Amino acid sequence: MPDRKMLAARVDLADRLKVLAESRGVTVYAMLNDILESILEVEEGGLNIKRLLDEYRAMDYGRRSGFTTIPENLLYELVDLCFESGYSDKLRKSWFETGLWLSKYLSVSSSIDESIHILSRLMWNISEFRFERRGGEAILLCFSSRFTLNYSFLFESLLKGVLVGLGFDVLDSEVDKGFIRIRIEVKG
Amino acid sequence: MPSRSQGRKLIFVQADIVDKLMEISNREGRTLSSFISDILSDVVRIYGDGGSIKDAVRSYMVASMHRSAGIMLIPVNLMNTILSRVDREGLDEIYRNAYESGYWYGRYISVKFDNPIEALRILVSSTLLAPTDISVEGGGEAILFRFIASNLSSESTKLLLSIFEGVMSALGYKTERAEYTRGIVIASFRKTVA
Structure with missing residues (x-):
């Protein structure tokens, strides 16, 4: 039998591991070794386990909330x-409403910052996505060199929908080709 | 059996694994305990939802491929809405361009992978992220492509079929049969003689 060491795990995590192990008919020891070996393989393969799990969580939200894939250039052409x-106007309204819906879906199991983070992971075609809180306000900044002007307007509508759905008041916004800046009021 | 100690439980782990994880946590300037707790909370959630780290790795690889090939994510309902606003003539042009985008993607995966059909099988399974039934069957001379996705409009279904036909053409397959109705596609392809 290989040498063993003791590891201090948070009680809640250890308990959840125990439940998982029981449901699979294996011991906590076997289950944890299996998980940790997989983590090692990922890290030794040059990937960052934290980032990988973070992306998987976002993709899982995307899967559950009805996202699909499309070539970026084709979507921009369609929008134009x-x-x-x-x-x-009709499209901007529907994108705003989808943003509202998405925010509700995300916020069921995530905090506001987590929801925005998940959204930024799903929108992987964006070069830079920043959400900065400044006192009683916050700014959402979004840059993408590939966005068309029309798509920038449309995407702004989606973001506004998300922000309103998360309970913010939009103070003002600025849109240019590949650039979106939305200023919001942070209550409380 | 785990034993309790100050809000934590001590659990046995294989010694060599602990040593290697210690090296990683040291490299990141963190204690082993905080490193493990942080990752385990995500992993336990994924396992609880029926996933695994292997699924996460595959998902990451597929997303990386899509990202570098200029593929993006969009809520299906928005794709349906946009396509519903395009007239017949515009749609025909869009389907042609979708075929060309697919052709480019097919060339891309044929260069990136030794077995592009196998790669396609994996990539296609994540093309429609919503719960769906999608498959690429066969290999060699004949390929059968099927998918069922109830949330796709007729136009979105045709768009995805056009993309797939483009991909298959780039991989050296001609369309033998391509049938679709709202949310359902059945298409078969045969290898063209080189």
Whole structure:
């Protein structure tokens, strides 16, 4: 039998591990070794386990809340077609409403900051996504060199929906091609 | 059996694993206990939802591939809404461009992987993130592609089929049969003679 060492684990985690191990018909020792070996493999493979789990959690939210994949250039082309056909207001309304829905979905099991973080992970085509609290206000900044102007407006609507859904009041916003800045009031 | 100590439980772990994890936590300037607790809380949640670290690794790899190939995520309902606003002529052009995007993606995976069909099988399983039934069956001479996704509109279904046809064309397969209705696709492909 290999040498053993003792590890101090948080009580809640140790208890949850015990439940998981029992549900799979294995010992806590076997279950924990299996998990820790997998973590080692990830780290030794040059990946960061924390980042990997963080992304997986975001993807899981995406999976559960009905996201799909699309080539980025194709989406921008579609959006331009719709805007040229005079549907910009209708589309912005539907993106705002989807933002509202997403915020409600995310906030069921995540804090406000976690919800925004998950969203930023799902929007992986964005070069920079920042949410900065400054006293009674906060700023959401979003940069992407590939966004078209029309898509920037549309995405701003989605972000506003998310922020309003999370309980913020939007004070003002600024949109340019590939740039979105939304200033919000942080209550309490 | 775990034993209790000041809000923590002591549990046995294989010694060599602890030593290696200690090296990693030291490298990150953290105590082993905080490093393990931080990661375990995420891992336990994933396992509790029926996932595993292997699933997380696969998901990460697929997302990295998509990211570098210019594929992004969008809520399905928004894709349905946008496509519903495009007229017939516009849709035809979009489907053509979707085919071309798929063709490019097919070239991309044929360069990146020794076995592009196997890679496609893995990538396709995450194309539709919503609960869905999607499969790429066969290999060699003939491929059967099927998916069922009830939340896709007819236009979105056709868009995804066009992308897939483009991918298969780039991998050297011609479309033999491509049938679709709202949320359902059945398509078969045969290897073209080189």
